[in-house]
Amino acid sequence: MAAPKYLTGDKAGIDEFLDRFEVFLFDCDGVLWSGDHLFPRIPETIDMLRKKGKQLVFVTNNSTKSRADYKKKFDKMGISAKEEEVFGSSYSAAIYISRILRLPAPKNKVFVLGETGVEQELQSENVPYIGGTDPSYRREVENSDYTSIADESALDPDVGIVLAGLDFHPSYLKYSLAMAYLRRGAKFLATNIDSTLPNAGSLFPGAGATTAPLILASGQEPLALGKPSQAMMDAIEGKFQFDRSKACMIGDRLNTDIQFGIEGKLGGTLCVLTGVSKKEEFLAEGVAVVPGAYVDQLGDLLR
Amino acid sequence: MAAPKYLTGDKAGIDEFLDRFEVFLFDCDGVLWSGDHLFPRIPETIDMLRKKGKQLVFVTNNSTKSRADYKKKFDKMGISAKEEEVFGSSYSAAIYISRILRLPAPKNKVFVLGETGVEQELQSENVPYIGGTDPSYRREVENSDYTSIADESALDPDVGIVLAGLDFHPSYLKYSLAMAYLRRGAKFLATNIDSTLPNAGSLFPGAGATTAPLILASGQEPLALGKPSQAMMDAIEGKFQFDRSKACMIGDRLNTDIQFGIEGKLGGTLCVLTGVSKKEEFLAEGVAVVPGAYVDQLGDLLR
Known part of the structure; x- marks a missing residue:
C-alpha cells in the first residue's frame, strides 16, 4: 500500500x-x-x-440530528450547505427500513433507542415507531414491569425492528424492552456503532455505547447503517x-x-x-x- | 471429563x-x-x-443489594440465613478496594455506577465514593458539561477508581464522567459482568450491560470481582x-x-x-x- x-x-x-x-x-x-x-x-x-x-x-x-437539524447547524456555523447535501446515519437507517427491509405493515413498527434525529427521519419515510424521546420510557422499572415484559403483555405486538442510535437518555426500562423485542425476533439495526463522540476537544461515549448493552445482553449483533457500512x-x-x-x-x-x-x-x-x-x-x-x-x-x- | x-x-x-x-x-x-x-x-x-x-x-x-438487604430478602422468602453467610459481589469489590488495592487516601475515592448495594458495602469498608444513587447524576447533559468534563474541571480530583455494578438508573452524564475518569487513569473495576439478569422467568440486562458502554468507549476492560473471578x-x-x-x-x-x-x-x-x-x-x-x-x-x- x-x-x-x-x-x-x-x-x-x-x-x-x-x-x-x-x-x-x-x-x-x-x-x-x-x-x-x-x-x-x-x-x-x-x-x-x-x-x-x-x-x-x-x-x-451523528444520529441525533435529522438532515433539517444539520442544515440549521451549517447555517449557525456559517457554512454554505443545502439540506439535500446532508446524508446522516438516521436517514440511512430510515431508508433501509422503508425501501430495502420493507417489512409488511403493521409489523414494520420500530422500537427506537435514540434522539429526535432518528424520529424525524423515520417520519420522513412514513415508518411507524415507539420509544425514542417519549419521556414515559425514562421512568424507573417497577417490579410489575418484569412480569409484564417477561409475559410480553407490555410489548407492542407490531414492533418488528429495534433501531438504536446515540441515546442521551438511556434507561433500564428501554434496554429491558429492547432486549425483549430482540428475544421475540425483532430485527436489530443501529444507525451507527461509533465507540466515541468527539466534543470539546475530548471524547465522549458514542452511539456504540447505546448498542453495547443490548449486544451483550441479547447475544445479537446489529446491522449498522452508518459508516463504514x-x-x-x-x-x-x-x-x-x-x-x-x-x-x-x-x-x-x-x-x-x-x-x-x-x-x-x-x-x-x-x-x-x-x-x-x-x-x-x-x-x-x-x-x-x-x-x-x-x-x-x-x-x-x-x- | x-x-x-x-x-x-x-x-x-x-x-x-x-x-x-x-x-x-x-x-x-x-x-x-x-x-x-x-x-x-x-x-x-x-x-x-x-x-x-x-x-x-x-x-x-447481584450488586444492587448489600448483605443486609439480602438478609431481608431471605427473611421475606422464609429461608433461614445469617447476614454473615451472605457474600455479594459488591462486598467482594469493597474488600478488594480497601484491603488489596489500598490506594493511598485521598486518591482512593470511587466513582460508582450502581445501586445502594454498592454504596452500603463501600461504607462498611470506609471507602469514600461519589456517584451511585445520587440523583444529581441523572440529569441531562448540557453543552457546558462537555467543556467542563473535557477540561476536567467537572471531575473530582480524588477519584482514582471507577466501580460499576448493575445500574438501574443509567445516564449519559454518568457514562461521560466515568469515561473521563478512566481516561485520566482511574482503575476500572466491576462488581461482576453478568450479561443477563434472570427475573420473572425471563432475562433482563445484567451488570455487564452497565460496563459494556464504558468498555467500548474507553477501550479498557474492568477487573471483575464477582463470579467467576x-x-x-x-x-x-x-x-x-x-x-x-x-x-x-x-x-x-x-x-x-x-x-x-x-x-x-x-x-x-x-x-x-x-x-x-x-x-x-x-x-x-x-x-x-x-x-x-x-x-x-x-x-x-x-x-
Missing part, C-alpha cells in the same frame, strides 16, 4: 489532489467542527470547492449518482470514514488530524487502513 | 453426593428464586442441609476458612457459577436447571465447562 501523501503546505500537491475528484464526501464532526467549535477556514474551504464546481455531500454518523455508500450513490472513481471521502476516523471510502472503492480518501485518529496510526508499518492523503486540518486545502 | 451425574430422583446418588461435602456455596438468583418467585421446597432443602451440619455460604453476583473465591475462603476439596458450588450458570467452582478447585459443582443454563449446554460433546452433577431444581435434593 502506498504511503499517504502529506498535503499541508504542498500547493502543487493540493492542486493535483483536488483536480482528481468531482465529488467530495465529508464527515462533519472532527472535520468541519468539534461540537460547537468551528475549525479554521472551513466556510472558505467549502466555498473554494463549490467555486471549482465540486459536488459536496456531508455524510455523518456499505449499505450507506450504496444509498448515497443511489441518491447522488456519481462515478466512484471520481469521488473522495474526507474524514477524521480511520475505522469509519477512511475504511468507508476504501471499501466503497472511491477514487481517494483524505484524513484530517482534527479528530479521533492520529497520524501515527496510519504511518506505522503494516496497518490495515491507510488514507490516500492527509492534512493537519481541512482548512489547509485553502491556499 | 466425566459426564455430570443426574441426581433428580436418585436417592442413593443424592446421599452419596451430600456426604462428600462439608460446605455448600450457593448462587441465589436462578437457584433459590427468580426475582420474587421462590422455587419449590427451598426453605426445607436449606434446613435439611443445616441439620446435616453443612456450612452454607450464599454467593451472589477467583479474587472472590480467595476472599470467601479467607473469610470462611474451609477445605476446598470438601466444598461444592451450586449454581445455574455454567460460565459464572460452575466455572467459578471448577477454577477454584472445589471438590464439586452442582448445576440446577431453574436458571440460565440448559442441560444441553453441558451434555454436548467437547464443551468447556461441565458440572460434576445436576438436578432439575434445588428442591430435588430433598427426599
Whole structure:
C-alpha cells in the first residue's frame, strides 16, 4: 500500500489532489467542527470547492440530528450547505427500513433507542415507531414491569425492528424492552456503532455505547447503517449518482470514514488530524487502513 | 471429563453426593428464586442441609443489594440465613478496594455506577465514593458539561477508581464522567459482568450491560470481582476458612457459577436447571465447562 501523501503546505500537491475528484464526501464532526467549535477556514474551504464546481455531500454518523437539524447547524456555523447535501446515519437507517427491509405493515413498527434525529427521519419515510424521546420510557422499572415484559403483555405486538442510535437518555426500562423485542425476533439495526463522540476537544461515549448493552445482553449483533457500512455508500450513490472513481471521502476516523471510502472503492480518501485518529496510526508499518492523503486540518486545502 | 451425574430422583446418588461435602456455596438468583418467585421446597432443602451440619455460604453476583438487604430478602422468602453467610459481589469489590488495592487516601475515592448495594458495602469498608444513587447524576447533559468534563474541571480530583455494578438508573452524564475518569487513569473495576439478569422467568440486562458502554468507549476492560473471578473465591475462603476439596458450588450458570467452582478447585459443582443454563449446554460433546452433577431444581435434593 502506498504511503499517504502529506498535503499541508504542498500547493502543487493540493492542486493535483483536488483536480482528481468531482465529488467530495465529508464527515462533519472532527472535520468541519468539534461540537460547537468551528475549525479554521472551513466556510472558505467549502466555498473554494463549490467555486471549482465540486459536488459536496456531508455524510455523518451523528444520529441525533435529522438532515433539517444539520442544515440549521451549517447555517449557525456559517457554512454554505443545502439540506439535500446532508446524508446522516438516521436517514440511512430510515431508508433501509422503508425501501430495502420493507417489512409488511403493521409489523414494520420500530422500537427506537435514540434522539429526535432518528424520529424525524423515520417520519420522513412514513415508518411507524415507539420509544425514542417519549419521556414515559425514562421512568424507573417497577417490579410489575418484569412480569409484564417477561409475559410480553407490555410489548407492542407490531414492533418488528429495534433501531438504536446515540441515546442521551438511556434507561433500564428501554434496554429491558429492547432486549425483549430482540428475544421475540425483532430485527436489530443501529444507525451507527461509533465507540466515541468527539466534543470539546475530548471524547465522549458514542452511539456504540447505546448498542453495547443490548449486544451483550441479547447475544445479537446489529446491522449498522452508518459508516463504514456499505449499505450507506450504496444509498448515497443511489441518491447522488456519481462515478466512484471520481469521488473522495474526507474524514477524521480511520475505522469509519477512511475504511468507508476504501471499501466503497472511491477514487481517494483524505484524513484530517482534527479528530479521533492520529497520524501515527496510519504511518506505522503494516496497518490495515491507510488514507490516500492527509492534512493537519481541512482548512489547509485553502491556499 | 466425566459426564455430570443426574441426581433428580436418585436417592442413593443424592446421599452419596451430600456426604462428600462439608460446605455448600450457593448462587441465589436462578437457584433459590427468580426475582420474587421462590422455587419449590427451598426453605426445607436449606434446613435439611443445616441439620446435616453443612456450612452454607450464599454467593451472589447481584450488586444492587448489600448483605443486609439480602438478609431481608431471605427473611421475606422464609429461608433461614445469617447476614454473615451472605457474600455479594459488591462486598467482594469493597474488600478488594480497601484491603488489596489500598490506594493511598485521598486518591482512593470511587466513582460508582450502581445501586445502594454498592454504596452500603463501600461504607462498611470506609471507602469514600461519589456517584451511585445520587440523583444529581441523572440529569441531562448540557453543552457546558462537555467543556467542563473535557477540561476536567467537572471531575473530582480524588477519584482514582471507577466501580460499576448493575445500574438501574443509567445516564449519559454518568457514562461521560466515568469515561473521563478512566481516561485520566482511574482503575476500572466491576462488581461482576453478568450479561443477563434472570427475573420473572425471563432475562433482563445484567451488570455487564452497565460496563459494556464504558468498555467500548474507553477501550479498557474492568477487573471483575464477582463470579467467576477467583479474587472472590480467595476472599470467601479467607473469610470462611474451609477445605476446598470438601466444598461444592451450586449454581445455574455454567460460565459464572460452575466455572467459578471448577477454577477454584472445589471438590464439586452442582448445576440446577431453574436458571440460565440448559442441560444441553453441558451434555454436548467437547464443551468447556461441565458440572460434576445436576438436578432439575434445588428442591430435588430433598427426599
